[in-house]
Amino acid sequence: MRKRSTFGNRFGTVAVVGGSVVGLGNIWRFPYVAGENGGAAFIIIYIIISLMISVPIMLTEFSIGRYSRRNSMRSFKKLSDNPLWQGVGFMGIATAFIILSFYSVIAGWSLEFLRESVAGTLTNSSPEQIKNNLDTFIASGWRPALWTVAFVVSSCTIVGLGVTKGIERANKVLMPLMVIILVGLAINSFSLSGFKEGVDFLLRPDFSKITWSVGLEALGQSFFSMSLGMGAMITYGSYIKRSENMFKVAGTVAISDVTVAILSGLAIFPAVFSFGISPTSGPDLVFITLPNVFAQLSGGYIISILFFFLLFAAAITSSVSLVEVIVAFVSEEFRISRLKAVILATVSVTAVALMCSLSQVPDSALTIAGYNLFDVADNLSSIVLLPVGAILIIVFAGWVMDKDIFRNELTSRGHHGTTLYPAVRTMVRYVIPIVIAMLFLSKLGLI
Numbered sequence: 001m002r003k004r005s006t007f008g009n010r011f012g013t014v015a016v017v018g019g020s021v022v023g024l025g026n027i028w029r030f031p032y033v034a035g036e037n038g039g040a041a042f043i044i045i046y047i048i049i050s051l052m053i054s055v056p057i058m059l060t061e062f063s064i065g066r067y068s069r070r071n072s073m074r075s076f077k078k079l080s081d082n083p084l085w086q087g088v089g090f091m092g093i094a095t096a097f098i099i100l101s102f103y104s105v106i107a108g109w110s111l112e113f114l115r116e117s118v119a120g121t122l123t124n125s126s127p128e129q130i131k132n133n134l135d136t137f138i139a140s141g142w143r144p145a146l147w148t149v150a151f152v153v154s155s156c157t158i159v160g161l162g163v164t165k166g167i168e169r170a171n172k173v174l175m176p177l178m179v180i181i182l183v184g185l186a187i188n189s190f191s192l193s194g195f196k197e198g199v200d201f202l203l204r205p206d207f208s209k210i211t212w213s214v215g216l217e218a219l220g221q222s223f224f225s226m227s228l229g230m231g232a233m234i235t236y237g238s239y240i241k242r243s244e245n246m247f248k249v250a251g252t253v254a255i256s257d258v259t260v261a262i263l264s265g266l267a268i269f270p271a272v273f274s275f276g277i278s279p280t281s282g283p284d285l286v287f288i289t290l291p292n293v294f295a296q297l298s299g300g301y302i303i304s305i306l307f308f309f310l311l312f313a314a315a316i317t318s319s320v321s322l323v324e325v326i327v328a329f330v331s332e333e334f335r336i337s338r339l340k341a342v343i344l345a346t347v348s349v350t351a352v353a354l355m356c357s358l359s360q361v362p363d364s365a366l367t368i369a370g371y372n373l374f375d376v377a378d379n380l381s382s383i384v385l386l387p388v389g390a391i392l393i394i395v396f397a398g399w400v401m402d403k404d405i406f407r408n409e410l411t412s413r414g415h416h417g418t419t420l421y422p423a424v425r426t427m428v429r430y431v432i433p434i435v436i437a438m439l440f441l442s443k444l445g446l447i
């Protein structure tokens with residue numbers, strides 16, 4: 001059997017995993033979900049969850065993947081005879097589909113905004129025009145649909161050509177650049193009239209706003225942002241070197257992920273209050289807020305081009321990890337060539353993504369229980385599918401998988417994190433499943 005290739009040094013591993021993890025989840029989704037859930041109190045829970053719950057789950061997914069060196073569904077097969085567990089792998093593939101369907105829509109918006117930035121229309125608009133432009137763009141139906149298709153085709157082509165390595169290399173430059181821009185925008189926030197209000201919203205918690213439902217939103221956001229609960233990190237784990245200290249990788253990735261999200265919040269909320277935008281604007285939030293900042297910034301023309309290009313780049317490095325999960329599964333399970341699998345993935349993802357895009361047109365009939373398909377896909381994946389997937393993965397690791405295999409893998413055969421191991425195991429076996437189950441039961445009104 002051919003030796004499975006592995007990532008290079010630690011920086012390489014972190015950069016590749018970071019490419020999947022840092023994306024629209026941090027820059028687009030985090031601010032809008034934080035805005036809808038009251039700001040600071042939500043953010044504190046989100047940070048606690050990311051460090052205490054998401055890191056152990058990431059370690060668990062890495063361990064499963066690194067041990068079995070297979071795609072996520074095969075990993076379960078290798079570790080347990082019970083075919084039911086392969087269902088977890090299968091669920092992850094369905095989740096990848098659903099995430100791609102709305103993710104591609106927002107990534108498509110970033111392309112439209114890149115186009116408008118280059119044309120100069122974005123930075124020449126008043127706050128009302130910025131909002132109207134976005135509304136007209138969405139209402140046209142076909143314009144966002146075209147960008148969505150363009151994005152899906154680009155992601156699938158990258159996977160098909162097998163140039164993800166090149167993309168990852170580019171990412172080592174692009175990601176730090178995005179951080180620099182966000183830091184710059186956060187610093188610029190000091191000069192905005194809404195600075196104090198924005199920072200209060202982000203950093204001064206009103207604990208009365210904490211409810212079970214806010215907890216579940218924070219959990220879902222953290223899983224989405226760290227690409228957990230659907231097997232992407234099992235797949236990435238399968239490329240991690242046997243000698244690598246996974247605690248350091250997961251810790252660095254988690255801290256980077258949270259930092260990018262907070263920076264994005266600092267870039268956005270002072271502007272939200274300065275321009276009289278509602279923090280509960282929903283998925284539009286970033287797209288109606290930042291253009292206002294760029295419009296009044298000297299050098300805003302160039303910065304807006306760079307920003308939307310980098311947002312697109314961040315989105316594509318995340319979406320290739322989703323497409324890869326689908327393509328690996330289809331080609332290996334149906335024994336068809338990768339090219340055929342890529343074509344199949346392109347066609348099917350395009351179809352679902354188009355429906356999500358068109359469902360945003362006002363009065364569209366593409367709704368479920370009164371919510372458009374886009375919102376359904378967005379919420380369903382973070383609030384239901386990823387937490388359910390995560391609970392199944394850790395119950396598998398904590399209760400089904402051989403104890404010694406888990407220990408050996410997690411600690412790289414006793415070389416790293418042996419003192420932390422008992423704590424991680426307790427979290428994985430008891431604490432995390434109970435916390436997730438409680439959040440669900442209370443959301444359903446059962447406790």
Ligand code: PHE
Pocket residue numbers: 020021022023024025026099224225226227228230232318319321322
């Ligand atoms: N974590 C990615 C982001 O923040 C999205 C993603 C979720 C990617 C799940 C892969 C798997 O944009």
